[in-house]
Amino acid sequence: IAVAPERSCEEKTLKCNYPQCKTMIAGDETCRKPSYDIRNYYGAKQVKGKGYLPLGPRLDSWTSFQKIQSDPNFAIKPSSQRQFAFNAVFSKDTNEGRAELAKVIEDQRNETSLPIFTSIADKWARDANSPRTAQLSTDKYMNLVLDSVFTLAPAGHNPQCYRMFEAVEAGSIPVLVKKDMATNYVRDLTTHYVNKCRDPLHHWKDAPILVLDSWNDVFPAIERLMEDKEKLDEMQTNVIVWYEKYMRKVVGEFEEFMLGSYMNEITAPRMATAIDPCDDIVLFVSDVTLGLERQLNNYITAAILATFMNKAMVVLDAPQELMCQGEEDEKDYPLAFSSIVKSPTWLTRECPIPCQATHKYSDWDEFRQSQSDTESPVTLCANDDASSSNVFVVGGDETRVYFEKYFKNVMEGASSSVSYEWAVRAGADPKEADVFSKLKGRDMYDYIGALLVRSNVLRLQPQIKDDTNIHIKKFIYRKLYIKTSHDAIHVHRGEDIQADTGAKRYIDNYLEGHEYNNEATQTSTLNYIPLLHYMRHYHDVKCSEHIREIFIATDDPTEVEKEMTELGPQRGHAVDFNNCHNIHFTVSKVENILGASDCAHQYAKTIASISDFIVARTADTFVAEFNSDWGRLIRLFRLVLNEEGGVLSNMGKLGPAHRLVLSQRESAGANPSPVLLKDTKVAWGSMRPPSLL
Numbered sequence: 264i265a266v267a268p269e270r271s272c273e274e275k276t277l278k279c280n281y282p283q284c285k286t287m288i289a290g291d292e293t294c295r296k297p298s299y300d301i302r303n304y305y306g307a308k309q310v311k312g313k314g315y316l317p318l319g320p321r322l323d324s325w326t327s328f329q330k331i332q333s334d335p336n337f338a339i340k341p342s343s344q345r346q347f348a349f350n351a352v353f354s355k356d357t358n359e360g361r362a363e364l365a366k367v368i369e370d371q372r373n374e375t376s377l378p379i380f381t382s383i384a385d386k387w388a389r390d391a392n393s394p395r396t397a398q399l400s401t402d403k404y405m406n407l408v409l410d411s412v413f414t415l416a417p418a419g420h421n422p423q424c425y426r427m428f429e430a431v432e433a434g435s436i437p438v439l440v441k442k443d444m445a446t447n448y449v450r451d452l453t454t455h456y457v458n459k460c461r462d463p464l465h466h467w468k469d470a471p472i473l474v475l476d477s478w479n480d481v482f483p484a485i486e487r488l489m490e491d492k493e494k495l496d497e498m499q500t501n502v503i504v505w506y507e508k509y510m511r512k513v514v515g516e517f518e519e520f521m522l523g524s525y526m527n528e529i530t531a532p533r534m535a536t537a538i539d540p541c542d543d544i545v546l547f548v549s550d551v552t553l554g555l556e557r558q559l560n561n562y563i564t565a566a567i568l569a570t571f572m573n574k575a576m577v578v579l580d581a582p583q584e585l586m587c588q589g590e591e592d593e594k595d596y597p598l599a600f601s602s603i604v605k606s607p608t609w610l611t612r613e614c615p616i617p618c619q620a621t622h623k624y625s626d627w628d629e630f631r632q633s634q635s636d637t638e639s640p641v642t643l644c645a646n647d648d649a650s651s652s653n654v655f656v657v658g659g660d661e662t663r664v665y666f667e668k669y670f671k672n673v674m675e676g677a678s679s680s681v682s683y684e685w686a687v688r689a690g691a692d693p694k695e696a697d698v699f700s701k702l703k704g705r706d707m708y709d710y711i712g713a714l715l716v717r718s719n720v721l722r723l724q725p726q727i728k729d730d731t732n733i734h735i736k737k738f739i740y741r742k743l744y745i746k747t748s749h750d751a752i753h754v755h756r757g758e759d760i761q762a763d764t765g766a767k768r769y770i771d772n773y774l775e776g777h778e779y780n781n782e783a784t785q786t787s788t789l790n791y792i793p794l795l796h797y798m799r800h801y802h803d804v805k806c807s808e809h810i811r812e813i814f815i816a817t818d819d820p821t822e823v824e825k826e827m828t829e830l831g832p833q834r835g836h837a838v839d840f841n842n843c844h845n846i847h848f849t850v851s852k853v854e855n856i857l858g859a860s861d862c863a864h865q866y867a868k869t870i871a872s873i874s875d876f877i878v879a880r881t882a883d884t885f886v887a888e889f890n891s892d893w894g895r896l897i898r899l900f901r902l903v904l905n906e907e908g909g910v911l912s913n914m915g916k917l918g919p920a921h922r923l924v925l926s927q928r929e930s931a932g933a934n935p936s937p938v939l940l941k942d943t944k945v946a947w948g949s950m951r952p953p954s955l956l
Contacts (some may be wrong), residue, residue, distance in 0.1 A: 541614035548658035618644035692717035751882035
């Protein structure tokens with residue numbers, strides 16, 4: 264995205280300088296420049312067919328807010344516990360409505376007992392933190408908003424203003440007037456031009472905020488509301504919940520706009536050459552005998568095969584009755600694979616499930632299993648319109664078998680032109696595709712994996728996204744002592760790891776070497792690697808008196824919590840580990856608040872597992888092993904393309920601690936890695952996952 268502040272650079276100039284970028288205008292409050300691809304002030308006509316990002320808080324206010332949030336004791340106060348009924352912080356010169364509001368406050372403030380705070384400047388100033396302005400500093404302003412039940416948000420040049428976003432982020436309820444919510448907003452100023460932003464608060468019309476008939480109602484309306492403290496807290500909760508859904512929805516739509524247009528641009532020339540992209544297709548048949556983590560790994564493996572073969576890929580779900588048991592009214596939980604993962608259109612090419620009239624799930628699943636040891640699990644079937652589809656059927660663990668036995672050598676031996684086209688189909692730009700075409704082995708698979716992750720190959724459906732966000736906030740982030748940063752450890756145990764001969768051999772050797780044997784029976788008292796071994800990586804980390812937050816994702820929470828108490832003495836909120844680190848642990852658990860049915864329990868497990876994945880993926884440091892499907896999947900999603908390959912990281916700036924792959928290669932005198940892995944430590948077993956996933 265090439266961004267231009269208003270008045271600084273014309274759209275055609277940006278397009279000339281950055282021909283492969285979308286253009287964005289920032290600060291066009293009156294919608295006078297409609298030609299840009301993306302804007303942050305909404306106008307019904309101007310955003311049609313284009314991208315829109317919400318205005319959000321001002322950067323200086325957001326910086327102050329983040330500083331306040333860094334306090335370990337920080338928490339959003341309930342409305343009922345806030346000092347001020349409302350705050351009014353604005354300048355009068357950007358809209359006549361503001362001058363009217365200032366007069367209302369001046370005339371009525373002495374007639375009310377409401378505790379209010381006002382800071383009204385005559386003129387707007389760009390830098391609120393300058394000592395030469397009459398405006399409130401952003402530190403004082405954000406602390407004020409955090410302690411105010413309501414925040415007055417009068418329209419400026421545009422009804423959409425930073426203050427609305429700053430208020431909700433701080434748990435304060437914005438207050439507007441109906442005139443500012445009107446579809447046809449006309450700027451009411453002494454200047455003579457009309458604001459062309461039609462329906463500027465389109466997205467806020469269903470927001471549970473306070474909308475007054477006029478500013479004359481501000482005191483009586485808020486006085487009535489302040490009488491019911493319980494109602495105030497309910498209003499606050501409703502606003503926060505609405506805002507989170509709104510932001511996810513709008514940002515999701517923006518991602519769809521960016522990714523959809525980009526993938527269409529790079530795939531359209533290739534798709535246009537095919538008679539029908541749905542005639543030759545990969546069908547991913549979900550295998551309900553496998554856990555979600557294994558299915559996700561197989562799905563990404565299948566996507567890699569599909570992009571290599573230049574085929575569309577669609578998902579066939581198992582019937583609900585195969586996934587859980589219970590009465591009909593107990594089965595209304597989104598457990599089907601497509602109810603969890605939203606396959607991108609660049610992968611599906613909007614193809615339907617092939618041959619639906621003649622082939623049901625049981626037919627495709629039977630064919631999948633019968634072909635698991637063949638080189639090419641392909642069948643020809645007839646569609647409803649009398650056309651035929653050539654269908655490559657995968658879904659279970661045979662997906663990985665196909666890769667290892669039949670595709671690996673072909674992929675690694677592919678010509679540079681074939682590899683180039685493969686990378687383009689996965690979302691690479693020309694420079695990235697050129698880098699990829701020269702890669703072999705592990706680098707090649709990491710690179711294609713990072714491309715697919717960036718192209719949203721694994722995107723959650725809205726309900727899953729909403730429920731995982733609720734789970735993370737309610738059952739994980741609320742328990743974190745340090746909320747601004749965390750490490751994560753994935754402690755993998757259970758029957759599946761015992762069935763893995765390689766993992767079992769490593770565990771047995773470890774336990775024998777560390778004397779975990781029962782003297783009487785000469786057998787091990789454990790069948791897993793203890794938490795203490797995962798913690799050995801912190802021996803190399805500089806000691807600190809500050810608390811370090813570690814989130815533990817595990818399938819054995821009870822035993823892990825017991826082992827935590829054996830790591831060192833408890834000191835306040837933290838464990839004193841090795842007389843060097845003060846560590847606060849948070850352990851994941853399946854919290855089933857939905858009901859006792861099998862379907863409810865399965866869904867609760869799904870949400871908990873995905874929540875663990877999200878928290879571990881974003882950790883500063885991740886400690887795991889690659890025998891587990893979750894460990895391999897999280898590693899994949901911590902990969903980013905090296906900027907030297909022409910790509911900016913989508914995970915933020917990577918510091919020295921994060922350049923694990925790069926530093927290993929440089930220390931060996933090799934060329935820099937084309938892929939960077941955010942700081943990831945291997946707890947035990949193989950230092951790298953299998954060649955693909």
